[in-house]
Amino acid sequence: MTYTGKWALITGASAGIGAVFARALSVRGANLVLVARREDRLKSLAEELKAAHAIDVRIIAADLAVDDAPDTVFARLKADGVDVDILVNNAGFGMPGVYTENDWQAHRDYLELMVTGYAHLTHLFLPGMLTRGYGRIIHVSSVAGLVPGSSGHTLYGASKAFLVSFAQSLAAECDGKGVHVSALCPGFTYSEFHDVNDTRSLVSQMPKYMFMQPEPVVEGAIAAVEKGHVVYVPGIWNKFVVSLMKALPRPWAAAMVKRQSANFRRQSI
Numbered sequence: 001m002t003y004t005g006k007w008a009l010i011t012g013a014s015a016g017i018g019a020v021f022a023r024a025l026s027v028r029g030a031n032l033v034l035v036a037r038r039e040d041r042l043k044s045l046a047e048e049l050k051a052a053h054a055i056d057v058r059i060i061a062a063d064l065a066v067d068d069a070p071d072t073v074f075a076r077l078k079a080d081g082v083d084v085d086i087l088v089n090n091a092g093f094g095m096p097g098v099y100t101e102n103d104w105q106a107h108r109d110y111l112e113l114m115v116t117g118y119a120h121l122t123h124l125f126l127p128g129m130l131t132r133g134y135g136r137i138i139h140v141s142s143v144a145g146l147v148p149g150s151s152g153h154t155l156y157g158a159s160k161a162f163l164v165s166f167a168q169s170l171a172a173e174c175d176g177k178g179v180h181v182s183a184l185c186p187g188f189t190y191s192e193f194h195d196v197n198d199t200r201s202l203v204s205q206m207p208k209y210m211f212m213q214p215e216p217v218v219e220g221a222i223a224a225v226e227k228g229h230v231v232y233v234p235g236i237w238n239k240f241v242v243s244l245m246k247a248l249p250r251p252w253a254a255a256m257v258k259r260q261s262a263n264f265r266r267q268s269i
């Protein structure tokens with residue numbers, strides 16, 4: 001499968017899963033729009049991928065927790081005549097702590113990045129995809145969006161559950177119109193995620209089989225969106241966890257997550 005001549009916009013392309021999406025789509029011939037805050041990282045990735053694959057790469061340094069950032073991104077691309085065919089909504093981070101430990105501004109910015117920003121970018125780019133009869137949208141959700149909410153990282157599971165439901169609704173609305181929408185639900189994945197939220201030393205004590213490299217996560221997600229799979233969980237361990245949580249009566253599953261997250265929080269103090 002190739003994407004030669006298509007344009008792919010990837011948010012959170014300066015690191016981790018987003019940077020791997022950029023590499024995987026560039027190998028398939030897509031032109032890229034890379035979005036994140038760290039412009040230096042975006043520049044060096046853009047130079048590398050342009051040289052390696054003879055593609056066009058644009059970078060837009062933007063803080064997607066700012067409410068008009070999606071409009072600015074859209075306006076820049078419209079002015080440049082770039083029509084986005086593939087949207088990877090990926091930028092994100094984890095905010096440790098129980099709900100009242102973080103102030104409202106932090107929660108508001110978090111929701112802007114992890115929920116409103118994803119919905120807003122989709123609202124801006126989906127109409128063009130529908131008009132052209134071709135589009136691919138991947139929302140990077142998480143296993144956390146498919147299991148009961150935990151104590152701590154309060155809005156994380158909620159924001160990821162939103163993305164699963166949002167992808168399901170969009171997929172139903174876009175059925176038969178050439179636009180495929182998927183929610184990618186990874187579990188623990190090697191990236192900068194746990195350095196940014198300062199849980200690296202804690203998660204390094206967890207068994208290695210619980211972690212995946214980002215490359216198979218991304219390759220699986222691209223294959224899944226092409227096949228029209230709406231919810232994709234990469235990896236045997238993650239599939240097992242999600243299936244177990246679905247099979248258990250809801251109160252049992254919630255009790256298991258509650259106990260696990262309480263242990264996690266105790267160890268992190």
Ligand SMILES: NC(=O)c1ccc[n+]([C@@H]2O[C@H](COP(=O)([O-])OP(=O)(O)OC[C@H]3O[C@@H](n4cnc5c(N)ncnc54)[C@H](OP(=O)(O)O)[C@@H]3O)[C@@H](O)[C@H]2O)c1
Pocket residue numbers: 011012013014015016017018035036037038039041062063064065090091092093094113140141142143185186187188189190191192193194196
């Ligand atoms: N790693 C895991 O275990 C895991 C598991 C399940 C789901 N996920 C999800 O995967 C996605 C990618 O995370 P990752 O693991 O690749 O983490 P990562 O390596 O820390 O990358 C996060 C990316 O998001 C960008 N970002 C963060 N805040 C932003 C903002 N305000 N505006 C614009 N860009 C912003 C970062 O770029 P800048 O700092 O340059 O802005 C970076 O490019 C997230 O949605 C995360 O929730 C991760």
